[in-house]
Amino acid sequence: MTGFHKPIPGWFRVIAVMLTIWGVVGVFACVQQFRLGAEAMGPADDYYRRLYATFPAWYNRIYAVATGSGLLAALALLFGSRLARPLFVVSLIAIVVQFGWLFLATDIIAVRGVAQVVPFPAFIAMVATFGVWLSDHAGRRGWIG
Template structure:
């Protein structure tokens, strides 16, 4: 736990919040696998068709995105520089997932920009924040 005593309280608090965020992401993946299109609530005919059209690799990329994010957050709290590559893997997973969704499907045309992109933009921003935070923590000697 490199630099734990000199790590600010806000940083440790944020790491705990990121662990909770990551746990919610893993739970969402479990629900996605367990419930399919109904994972986010009652599904429309479009939602069911979209879910059925997901390529086989999509579920694995989703798991990498959320799993690496959760592990990265735990590594951040534990003071390990492994947080940085975990967050990088998570960010790559997020980009691949949503990149495919927006480029290979008609979800934006069907649901509209705000509904189709709102939460994915938040997810992307948090993934970028996590990677930046880990890099800053390494530079400041808080993790290593």
């Protein structure tokens, strides 16, 4: 190995910046949830207040792991580090644990409906999955290392 990276295409850098912005927004949302609880996304109704009150202590910690590792993964990608892939994997696992518990251990789907509660978490998981794929792709192309 020569130690040199191949030229990095512009689209890759744009996507890495977009993933970094996504990560910053995720960390901000997480901090808001820590600060405001059920009111983090605006005025909460009684159901969301009761639901949030039932969250186990680890729930917010896994949220922090999901968003924090996602932001670190995006930054690693942006700065050409192979740490991007394992960090995206950690983020994806935390996302699955977080929303898996929410959907399986609470009545949120029965109360609010699949169409209201599943699309955004599914999108979040798809972004993390894309991050895993992109970091693999970048590693194979020699854009990160």
